[in-house]
Amino acid sequence: MKKIIVYQEAGEFAENKDVARKWREEIILLELAKNKVVEVDFVNVTGVTQSFVHALVAEAFRRYGDRAFDNLIFSNANGVVREIIRTVYHYMQESLGDTDENRP
Numbered sequence: 001m002k003k004i005i006v007y008q009e010a011g012e013f014a015e016n017k018d019v020a021r022k023w024r025e026e027i028i029l030l031e032l033a034k035n036k037v038v039e040v041d042f043v044n045v046t047g048v049t050q051s052f053v054h055a056l057v058a059e060a061f062r063r064y065g066d067r068a069f070d071n072l073i074f075s076n077a078n079g080v081v082r083e084i085i086r087t088v089y090h091y092m093q094e095s096l097g098d099t100d101e102n103r104p
Contacts, residue, residue, distance in 0.1 A: 001037045007044040013046040020054035028057065032064045032071055043076040053088045061092040070102050 004027060009019050031038045040056070042048075061066040074085055 002082050003039045003040055003041060005041045005043065010045070010052070012044060012046050014045055014052045015082060017051055017055040020052050024056055025056060028072070032060055032068055035067065035071065037071045037073060039073040039075055041075045042078070042081050046078065047083050048084055050084050050087060051077065055086050056094050056099050057085070058088055061089060068102070
């Protein structure tokens with residue numbers, strides 16, 4: 001399992017879309033293509049922007065659907081961060097025509 005520790009490159013408030021894009025391209029999409037698990041660890045992160053989370057995982061949700069949801073682990077995310085992840089997930093589901101309200 002690959003692990004991304006957000007704080008190491010994105011800091012306490014994760015907003016750098018270039019960092020998110022790099023992780024998406026170099027880790028997340030490559031690992032999901034091999035049906036591998038990726039842990040995104042938000043330890044010491046107090047907040048994120050919706051655009052950061054979108055750049056990080058929206059393409060994975062679009063491309064891999066439920067497999068992305070099942071194979072992406074969001075650890076140590078506080079309530080604010082979890083809500084933004086949830087928002088991006090639901091936005092992607094709506095844009096793809098899937099309205100499963102039971103996800104994240």
